[in-house]
Amino acid sequence: MWLSKIELTCFKSYQHQTFTFPEPADEKNIVLIGGMNGYGKTSILEALYLCLYGKDAMIHLARAGLKTDESKGYPTFLERAFNGEALREGRDTMMVKVVIHRTKTKSIDITRKWFFRQNGSWAADEETVVREIIRDVPQTPRVDGKNNFHLSDLLDDFFVPAHIAPFFFFDGEEVKKLADQGRVEQVKQGLEGLLGVVILRMLSERLKSFENQKRLAVTTVDESNLSRLLESLTENQRQLDDLRKHADQTTQEQGRLKGQREALVERITAAGGGGGDIATVKELVEEREQLRNQLKDMQKKLEEMLAGRLPFHLVSKDLLDSFRDQLNAEIKYFAWESDKRSLQPRKLEFEIAFDRETEPDITPELTDGQIAAIKKRLESAWASLFYPPPNDCAKEIIHSFMHETLRPKTLSFLDSISLGQQEIQTILAEQHSLTSRIDELGRKVSKLEGIDRDGTLTRLKEELKATQDRLDKLTEDTRVEDRRINSLEAQVSSQKAEYERERRKLDDSSPVRAIMEKSERVRKVI
Known part of the structure; x- marks a missing residue:
């Protein structure tokens, strides 16, 4: 790639001049432009920078060894660069063209024009056109800044970016002076x-x-409440994770103890523990364990019933009915409000269309007061569509802490809380029956114990009893932990819903916050 041509029109001392440069060959890739003082060497360098980089060239010219007056800026620089003869002849355009060859058959033609007023001041108007030339045939022109095309991107990808241009195009004498300093x-x-x-x-x-x-x-937006919600939610989530982790460890310990218990039972039966055969003792122990598991399930079912549905039967029927009616009214209120919000944009469109409508003509023309009265009537008519809300909507939102989806779930739950005396008595009877059967099996196992000759059987039985006691304690602890986990899960779920609702309010009040946070993260990376 090499710079093959620079063409100047009405630029400084050049009314029109073309400079061509050869293709680099034999490792000779440095172009040195020489000449006597005042013959326009600096003008060529300035023209190259202005054509390629436009206004951005000003901050790089000094690093290239050129003297610029930064206090007066880009417009003054252009006005001084406009050829005086061209101004006197009434011409209003200054142009610089640069041709860059990518290969022998492909090149890029960059033409930048500046337009001036009759008094020689810059009209703050310039145009940059880029054409790709293939085998001397110009392709479709592209204008800088239009149709998502930017010359700076092209130069960054295929030529020399502006910020490193002083390494490639510079005044040798001035750069040497700077280096010597x-x-x-x-x-x-x-x-x-x-x-x-x-x-x-x-x-x-x-x-x-x-x-x-x-x-x-x-x-x-006051974010302190949102921060407190997040802290509380985080703490409860941490406690819930700890409880779940401990519950997993307890389950693993229960599995280990059950394996140990089975091993002890096999050792006891193998040692001749009882007059019955080994299979009888083993079957009794297995049956007792199955009944104990059924008893645990029954106990858990009873606890869920007493803690979940029974409390609602202690509340008066009138209060429950009032609660149901309020929830239904709130659901209808939010449905009405959603319909109202969805139609609000159409109101603005109608007002704009009404203001623009000119047919049919009204004769005589309405006065400003009459127009204002019509608009006021339109406002009143629109408001009457939504105010007051329907009679079956809630007059007051009591349960504002509920997410919209929680109200239907609550109504569904209230429909499932029916609990009869017979259901409780049935569970208690089954629990009593299981307890009696477990005690009976325990007595049978005791009857089948044999005579302990050397104390081994006694020791094994003591180990079995200690293992079973430890297993029973872990089972009870597991039930307590399950209740705490269920309670925390419900609390965390409620807090999550409240936090998400408040966070959405914050996002709705400031849709650009997410974009700003991304921007800040990028700046931190930089």
């Missing part, structure tokens, strides 16, 4: 430009400016 800061800036640090720094500044602009549009 040993300016560490200039060297640092050059390295940062070469490594792309400048781009990252510019991106960080643009992101910061973007955040400040968006922050002005953010509605102030």
